[in-house]
Amino acid sequence: MKDQWTDRLSGYLDGDLGVAERGALEAHLAGCPACEATLDELRRVVARAQALEDQPPATDLWPAIAEQIGVSSGAHRVVSLAAHRARRRVSLTVAQLAAAAAVLLLLGSGGAYLALHRSTQDNRPLARRQTGMEPATATIGWVQKTSASYDSAVAELQGALEQGRNSGRLDSATVRVLTQSLVTIDSAIVQARRALAADPGSAYLNQHLADTMRRKLELLRRANTLVPART
Amino acid sequence: MLLNVAAVITLVVTQQTDTTVPVRPGMRLDVDNFGGEIVVRAWNQNAVRVQATHSSRDRIDVGVGSSTVSVKAESRRGLAQMVEYQISAPTWMEMNLHGVSTDIEVDGAQAGVTAETVNGEVKVRGGSGQLSLKSVQGAVTLQNAKGHIDVYTVNEEVTLENVSGDVTAETVSGDISLGGIESASVEVSTVSGDVHYDGTIKDGGHYRFATHNGDVSVSVPERANVTVSVATFNGDFDSCFPVSVTNTSKHRFSFTIGSGSARAELETFNGDIKLCRPGQLHDKRHNDQEDH
Numbered sequence: 346m347k348d349q350w351t352d353r354l355s356g357y358l359d360g361d362l363g364v365a366e367r368g369a370l371e372a373h374l375a376g377c378p379a380c381e382a383t384l385d386e387l388r389r390v391v392a393r394a395q396a397l398e399d400q401p402p403a404t405d406l407w408p409a410i411a412e413q414i415g416v417s418s419g420a421h422r423v424v425s426l427a428a429h430r431a432r433r434r435v436s437l438t439v440a441q442l443a444a445a446a447a448v449l450l451l452l453g454s455g456g457a458y459l460a461l462h463r464s465t466q467d468n469r470p471l472a473r474r475q476t477g478m479e480p481a482t483a484t485i486g487w488v489q490k491t492s493a494s495y496d497s498a499v500a501e502l503q504g505a506l507e508q509g510r511n512s513g514r515l516d517s518a519t520v521r522v523l524t525q526s527l528v529t530i531d532s533a534i535v536q537a538r539r540a541l542a543a544d545p546g547s548a549y550l551n552q553h554l555a556d557t558m559r560r561k562l563e564l565l566r567r568a569n570t571l572v573p574a575r576t
Numbered sequence: 577m578l579l580n581v582a583a584v585i586t587l588v589v590t591q592q593t594d595t596t597v598p599v600r601p602g603m604r605l606d607v608d609n610f611g612g613e614i615v616v617r618a619w620n621q622n623a624v625r626v627q628a629t630h631s632s633r634d635r636i637d638v639g640v641g642s643s644t645v646s647v648k649a650e651s652r653r654g655l656a657q658m659v660e661y662q663i664s665a666p667t668w669m670e671m672n673l674h675g676v677s678t679d680i681e682v683d684g685a686q687a688g689v690t691a692e693t694v695n696g697e698v699k700v701r702g703g704s705g706q707l708s709l710k711s712v713q714g715a716v717t718l719q720n721a722k723g724h725i726d727v728y729t730v731n732e733e734v735t736l737e738n739v740s741g742d743v744t745a746e747t748v749s750g751d752i753s754l755g756g757i758e759s760a761s762v763e764v765s766t767v768s769g770d771v772h773y774d775g776t777i778k779d780g781g782h783y784r785f786a787t788h789n790g791d792v793s794v795s796v797p798e799r800a801n802v803t804v805s806v807a808t809f810n811g812d813f814d815s816c817f818p819v820s821v822t823n824t825s826k827h828r829f830s831f832t833i834g835s836g837s838a839r840a841e842l843e844t845f846n847g848d849i850k851l852c853r854p855g856q857l858h859d860k861r862h863n864d865q866e867d868h
Contacts, residue, residue, distance in 0.1 A: 378822075525749070530748060537845065549807040568712075
């Protein structure tokens with residue numbers, strides 16, 4: 346659903362609307378459950394985005410970036426993380442909202458996974474490790490942009506599951522069930538991707554694909570917690 | 577002949593353990609079992625009785641600490657394998673039950689229950705507070721319970737009956753059936769299976785029912801106040817009562833019943849969505865099953 350007010354919801358949350366426009370929107374919200382629901386979703390996405398911790402880079406990336414774009418490395422102004430965090434605002438359109446919500450779902454899963462596997466060596470390229478917010482800012486074509494990190498997480502978890510299988514720590518019946526379930530989820534992901542390719546603007550399909558991908562990560566994560574069960 | 581020999585050998589090597597220990601209110605029961613079953617029945621005594629049937633090579637260890645009673649089997653030769661536990665525990669006692677190839681059953685508890693197994697069913701009647709029931713290959717059933725409920729399996733169905741409190745239920749391949757639910761927060765999802773909900777829709781509550789391959793059927797009480805969002809990619813929507821669709825997009829539409837203060841999201845990629853009044857869904861499902 347999209348009406349004349351939908352694109353102003355983000356501005357409303359940011360306090361960018363004038364008094365008259367704000368009043369008119371609030372009157373509209375009182376009678377439009379769909380806009381109300383969209384506003385609620387927008388609030389949740391913004392709250393989660395704002396709650397993400399800014400991670401200072403291990404090394405200063407700016408000199409190399411400045412050199413590549415032809416700017417003096419001394420020209421940039423250093424902004425403290427605290428100040429940046431204090432003024433960070435997240436403005437999204439409805440299409441971006443769907444995408445961002447989906448990305449945040451993936452980030453949530455990844456966060457849970459990483460929390461459980463802190464000892465796992467991080468083999469990702471340095472730049473990707475240093476830009477932990479990268480997926481959250483990718484609101485256009487998020488599936489493509491998050492695919493690499495998603496595939497990497499899935500591959501890592503599947504590798505651990507394979508080790509459990511080869512070492513005999515997971516019995517064959519359990520491995521068979523887990524494998525069948527992964528096939529079931531993969532099939533759902535393929536269907537959702539196809540549908541989304543045909544209708545990339547669909548908030549439902551974006552959300553559904555993200556949910557299904559999250560389910561796969563979650564299943565793999567749970568499966569890996571089972572691996573040491575017989576040790 | 578071989579069966580007789582096996583039966584004789586089994587009789588020879590099987591041993592019974594029967595131990596009772598006193599407990600104080602506030603203590604928790606921890607049981608760890610690799611294979612077999614854990615059956616816990618609540619009773620009105622401040623004591624835990626552990627009856628176990630196990631191999632004579634295994635020893636049942638009932639440890640009493642300051643805040644827990646822990647039950648596990650120890651083997652003189654590697655891992656203890658199959659143990660059948662029949663445990664009596666006070667109704668007030670929280671329990672933490674873990675198994676691998678183990679069925680878990682709890683009856684009559686009035687406290688929190690955590691039950692996790694890999695290959696086995698989990699069946700809990702009663703319970704209050706934090707209720708977390710999980711399996712990989714096995715159905716999970718919860719009845720007559722209240723609290724914060726988290727139910728998960730991978731390859732079988734989930735059934736909740738006469739349950740109140742926040743509910744999260746997930747499976748990958750299996751149906752999810754919720755009946756007699758009283759809750760303001762319900763989150764249900766499966767990838768391949770039907771979702772059925774018969775329960776309250778409370779003002780201000782949030783309800784989400786989602787599947788990829790399967791039907792979603794939800795009962796909405798007569799006086800419910802709910803904004804319903806329906807999304808399906810390949811499926812139909814049907815309602816036993818008239819609704820006025822207000823907002824539509826390609827794969828999603830919504831409508832309001834009463835004041836619309838609660839929110840219900842009904843989603844299936846490949847499947848139908850049906851709304852009915854309480855009782856009608858059960859009748860319809862029954863008729864559908866008879867037709868098959």
